[in-house]
Amino acid sequence: MNTELFFRDPLLPHVECRRSENSGRHYKTHMHKTFCIGAIDQGEVEYTVDKETGILTRGQLILINPETLHSCNPKRFTARNYYVLYLDKAWCLELQQSLWKTGQFCPVNVARLADESLFLNFIDVMEVLLHEKGVLNKEQRLIELLENVFLKSCTVGEHREESPPSTLAG
Numbered sequence: 001m002n003t004e005l006f007f008r009d010p011l012l013p014h015v016e017c018r019r020s021e022n023s024g025r026h027y028k029t030h031m032h033k034t035f036c037i038g039a040i041d042q043g044e045v046e047y048t049v050d051k052e053t054g055i056l057t058r059g060q061l062i063l064i065n066p067e068t069l070h071s072c073n074p075k076r077f078t079a080r081n082y083y084v085l086y087l088d089k090a091w092c093l094e095l096q097q098s099l100w101k102t103g104q105f106c107p108v109n110v111a112r113l114a115d116e117s118l119f120l121n122f123i124d125v126m127e128v129l130l131h132e133k134g135v136l137n138k139e140q141r142l143i144e145l146l147e148n149v150f151l152k153s154c155t156v157g158e159h160r161e162e163s164p165p166s167t168l169a170g
Contacts, residue, residue: 002079011135014091015142019130021081029071034086035105036064037149038072039122043080047072049111060114061122063153065107083126087146095146100156108153115152121145 005019045056049070056062064070066089074080093105125141132138
């Protein structure tokens with residue numbers, strides 16, 4: 001039996017997420033206005049993101065830029081368990097501006113990111129979003145995750161210079 005959990009919170013309007021278990025559901029090619037990250041923890045998925053196609057397995061993330069045609073469907077009509085995170089593009093830009101000097105959203109340059117520790121962090125953050133109360137830990141964990149995703153998957157110009165440490169007269 002297919003089960004789904006969703007997270008939406010008016011205190012975190014820039015994020016939505018979904019957990020689906022035992023899903024054999026197929027999706028037509030579509031797009032979102034949001035930046036999306038997905039992962040499966042059981043099964044295999046055939047994906048198409050823009051013109052790239054491949055197989056997504058456990059331990060990998062699928063990264064989908066806003067307004068990019070894509071589909072992710074179970075391989076050979078078998079069920080899979082998956083998570084999807086939907087993030088507001090303007091919020092992502094603000095986060096990217098804390099990392100780089102940029103005036104516009106920097107798209108990711110890979111659709112599939114094979115990084116076991118980032119995958120495990122993503123799963124953990126998704127579980128926090130879906131099950132923990134309060135928003136401060138959720139927001140902090142989300143920011144840390146996205147910083148790592150963007151640093152590993154975006155090609156941008158100049159990095160922000162670190163502020164010199166303040167010295168206190170004593």
